[in-house]
Amino acid sequence: MMDSRTSAQDVLRCDLCKTAVVQMHCDTCLVNLCTACVGKHMISDESKDHKVVKYQVKKSTPLYPGCTTHSKERCEMYCNQCDIPVCSTCIASDQHLGHKLSKILQIVEKQKSKILQEQTELNEIIFPTYKDIASDVQNRMRQLEKEYGNLSKAITKHGEDWHREVDKLVQKLKAEVDEMKNTQLETLQKHLDEINKTISYIKDEIKSTDITIDTNDLSKLFSVKFYVDKYRKLPHKIAPSLPKFMPKQIQGEELTKLFGALSSSSTASDELGYRMKTIQKSPEAGSSTPVKQLLDEPETVTTIDTGYEKLFSGACLSDEEIWTRGNEKTMKLYSINQGSILKSITTKSGNTSIDIAVTKTGDLVYTDYGDRTVNIVKNKKIEEVIKLQNWKPDGVCSTSSGDLLVIMDSDDYKQTKVVRYSGSTEKQTIQFDDKGKPLYSSGRYNTYYINENRNLDICMSDCGAKAVVVVNQAGETRFRYTGHTPAPKNQPFSPRGITTDSQSHILTADYNNDCVHIIDQDGQFLRYIDCGLSEPRGLCIDTNDNVFIAQQANKQVKKIKYLK
Structure with missing residues (x-):
């Protein structure tokens, strides 16, 4: 049955007579009226101060709250001391004498x-x-x-x-x-x-x-x-x-000991817990990053054979080219699609480079541990950017602002720190937490890698500490990630290469478990990538969020797609 109030051409009808077209509205009673019914409505309840307006401007008159003390009064003021609306009668009484009042509309x-x-x-x-x-x-x-x-x-x-x-x-x-x-x-x-x-x-x-x-x-x-x-x-x-056949009688418990047993499972809450999102500007002003979901199963796109005796890391120059380094003095640039060598650079000192990175302008940067230098390659010429005293450079990365973040060890291998450089100028040192304790482990044979996240956090893989240590731009500790269980090979977490993607995910290679861990920007584990990897070491990301994994054992770089 069609509603008579909205019959014909869905014309709104008067709430009182139910037939005439609505022309007026009582903001006090929230009733729609025709002009003929206005008078009838006004005298229906004379205790109220009816505010009748044209229907087109309904709610233009504020409906003040009724007074809890004086039922027939409306409150147009507010007592700040008592934190309640008050009417004119309340104000005239002694109850709010000397109290600060405000207009209720304010x-x-x-x-x-x-x-x-x-x-x-x-x-x-x-x-x-x-x-x-x-x-x-x-x-x-x-x-x-x-x-x-x-x-x-x-x-x-x-x-x-x-x-x-x-x-x-x-x-x-x-x-x-x-x-x-x-x-x-x-x-x-x-x-x-x-x-x-x-x-x-x-x-x-x-x-x-x-x-x-x-x-x-x-x-x-x-x-x-x-x-x-x-x-x-x-x-x-x-x-x-x-x-005689003398079968060994095996009880259930003995059989379990021989065969193997399950460790206990847990649904305990992660002590880090969830963290509230923050609204942050991306490094590229005004840019917006589309949200990408993780694939159900990561996919291997291509594999590059490098020919190193041992392969340690890679750095994407573009979506078609990748720099690599191994246990030799020569760094090689490969075509990703063809798998062929495009260029090679030999270190200035003849030492093996410790880490490599690519700057925003496309120049190759490498650290020379034995020579205590950080170098940049421009037009095939090697320029010494940083020369250290009493410290030796280890991992390096280029930031969104064009700075270099350099991990370095003291000569006695008892201290490790991260230093930010603008060109050759030292801008920031990150070494201790807010309690004065070292952020990073130290040791002669420790391995470190470093990267900057899109939210400007500084992410470092610390093999000696078996942890990924993340600090904010000011060097304050955000969290430490110490792995996830069960691991693919049930081995201790052994982080090596580290990189980040457009979603601010942090990816780190787990050398012992032949996999890559993906965690979010707050340290929550998301998933593993374990596409038949063998001793993964270095990681880098191209502009399409494909991850490149340098594998030490088989000297191959695998390109893997893991985001939709």
């Missing part, structure tokens, strides 16, 4: 401003944060499905290995049984053959005596030879002893 504006701020926070921070949390939980669920599937496969494979070994053992024991049986049967057969031969001789003797007894020739009787004594001595009895 308070309303402040309240509206507060509501808008909260609405902005809900829209721009809290809602996206919860969306990210939901996405994170979904990613964890998918990862959980995959990892539990891998766990079941590992158990099944172990069971199959056991079955194979048990089958082999059963066949071996059965073969031994057959061999023992055949040996003993062969011995008994020989014994039987000797007895049957003797029986044949005895039969011949019996036949011979029968003939002699029946003869009349006495000489033959006296010529008989007796052999009974020979046959009275019976042969030795061969009694084979059978082997």
